[in-house]
Amino acid sequence: MPLYLYNTLTRQKELFTPYKPPYVGLYVCGPTVYGDPHLGHARAAITFDVLFRYLTYLGYKVRYVRNITDVGHLEGDADEGEDKILKKARLEKVEPIEIAHRYTALYHKAMDALNVLRPSIEPAATAHIPQQIAMIERILARGYAYVVNGSVYLDIERYRQDFPYGILSGRSVEELLAGTRELEGQGEKKNPWDFALWKRAEPTHLMQWDSPWGRGFPGWHIECSAMSIHYLGLPFDIHGGGLDLVFPHHEAEIAQAHACFGPEAQHQARFWIHNNLVTIEGQKMSKSLGNFITVEEIFTGTHPKLTRAYPPMALRLLILQAHYRSTLDFSEEALLGAYRAYLRLMSAYQRLKEVSPGSHSDFSVQAWREKVFAALDDDLNTAAALALFFSQIEDILRLRRRELFLLPEDLTLLQNTWQEVLEKILGLTFPPQVSWVNWQKVVELLIQLRRQARLEKNYGLADLLREELSGAGVRLMDFPDETLWELSA
RNA sequence: GGCGACGUGGCCGAGCGGUUAGGCACGGGUCUGCAAAACCCUCUACGGGAGUUCGAAUCUCCCCGUCGCCUCCA
Structure with a gap:
């Protein structure tokens, strides 16, 4: 079955085929590790996790690269702000790498809980400085960049002579010019829309490397170009990320690839795929608005907007119940709804395993299964696919009550489809991890019952x-006035 | 100001010209020691206006509203 994906580059759904079958190169912009992972990170990670899983399911040999940005990402206005990680390190009086490692670990922990598979390769920007420098040198040699005071900038004016700039985001340089604010401190750049490939570092700067242009550090966009091309070649199949990265980040990547490798770069990636954002009460979730919710806060229920804790799968289902290109408006009501829906789905899955086959089939499993895959093939419409599962629950309960029947081969196909799609492709796990608190309560209750007996x-x-x-796995130890228990193997 | 989305029943959310999307919640009922589950029923929408069409949530135009990007963000 053919998979169609929406390509931001062409603004339409296109039939996906790999550049070099059966290999698929997938690159996704990972987090800048300077803060706790939040709902936005979860949505992006889950979106591309499903894509990774589905491509794998379809039989492709997928190399999935998701980077860790641990240098060069500046705050505030372009090329003027402070490095985010550096700022955090300064505030906490620790090494920048401590910040990077701490938040990388937290990111992993949160994504593991959400059953997001680790990518094949997870390169860090600081570990690929030579590749970035090499790329910048080549861009300079080809005349698409210039050096000023130890910094290197991409020359958009020059670039435009040979390549269109703004094709991904649908912008023209003229529009950019019109929208450019009067910014201070851009004196180094020939034009305000030029962006930094390399920045000169002051001697006190905590993260800096030697380069042909002196001590400095890489610009924000170059690391993704360097690492994606380094590991996936050019052009590779799919480049993904959040919608907010379309401009300037991904636009800059395309420019860098062309400036470095010429027309061969072919927009660096053949498919550009972007997941939409998570909103809170209709507004974008962001730190500046103070309305962001971390993944951990969902799991512990500690956010002021939440009245209780929710298991990871509740969040995963909530995200999958919306199409990845739609905004997802988050609320506790919606999350609770997703949690209950998840429990119902899990219960039905359990019932399905208990069904025994009949001597005829009352409905077509094959037709239903085809609809499920048609939904996935239609630009990863997980919401529609899930709806097909939910609307089948009644039939499953009837099967179990022996009011409906399926031949052995149909029953097996049905069970396999549930397992393949829900677990393997959508990455839902059954059952959810029972919280330790609840587990304790149940054990205590049984002990109480036994005491009564x-x-x-x-x-x-x-x-x-x-x-x-x-x-x-629970060992009891009776003492005169109490019963203790502990876990045993 | 430029570019781009979107407005679906109490909430979330599919939908791409002609079936009840689906989930959650609400109300009534059956069942039940009580409850839960299950089952049955109720509710059954598409921002406003005009147009195209046999037929529009779905296409066109206008209006209203919301949001995103244009500066860092998944």
Whole structure:
């Protein structure tokens, strides 16, 4: 079945085919590691996790590269602000790399909980300085950049003579000019829309490297060009990221690739795919608005907008119930709804495993299955695919009650489809991790029951409870006035 | 100001000319020791206006409103 994906570059859905089958090169802009992972990170990661999983399911040999940006990402107006990681390090009086490592670890922890698969390669910008410098040198040699006071800028005016600038975001340089604010401190640049490939570092700057232009550090956009091309070649198949990266980040990447490699670069990637943003009460979630929610806050229920904790799969389902190119408006009500929907889905999945086959089939599993894959093939419409599962739940319950029947091969196909699509492709896990608190409550309750049984000298029941608990990995120890328990293998 | 999205029932959210999308919530009922689950029923929308069409949430135009990008952000 052919997979169609929406390509930001062409603004339409296109049939996806790899450049060099069966290999697929997928590059996604990962986090700049200077803060806690939030709902936006979760949405991007889950979106491309599903794409990665689906491409793999379809039989492609996917190399999935997702970077860690740990240098060069400046705050505030272009080329004037302070490096985000550096600022955090300065505030906390630690090494920048400590900041990077800490937030990388937190990112991994959050994404692991959401069952987001690790990419094949996760390169850090600071580990690829030579590749970035090499690219900049080549861009300079080809005449598309200039050096000023130890900094290097891409010369958009020169670039435009040979390549169109703004094709991804649909902007023209004239429009950019009209929209450019009067900014101070851009004196180094020939034109305000030029962007930095390399920045000179003051001696006190904490992160700096030797370069042909003196001590400095790379610009924000060059690391993604360098690392994606280094690991995936040129052009590679898919470049992804959040919608907010379209301009200037991805536009700059395309320019860098062309400036460095010429027309061969072919826009660096053949498909540019962008997930839409998460909004809170209709507004973009962002630090400056103070309305962002971290993934951890969802799991612990500690955000002021939340009244309780939610398991990771509730969030994963919420995200998958919207199409990735639509904005997703977050609210606790919506999250709670997704959590309940998840529990219902899980329950139905369990029931499905208990169904026994019949001597005829009352409905076509194949037709249903084709609809599911048609939805996935239609630009990864996970919402539509999930709806097909939900609307089948009634039939599953009837199958189990033996009011409906399926031949053995149809039943197997149905069960396999649930497993393949929900678990393998959509990455939902069943069952959810029961919280330790709830687990404790259940064990305590059983112990209480057993205590009652012992008081009534119902030792048969008491022993049964102890044996069953033991089988479930809970070891009981009776003392005169209390019963202690611990986990056992 | 430029570019681009979007406005669907209480909430979230599919939909791309002709079926009830789906989830959650709400109300009534069956069942049940109580409850839950399950099942049945109720509600059943498409910002406003005009147009195209046998037929429009879906196409065209106008208006209103919301949001994103244009400066860092997934």
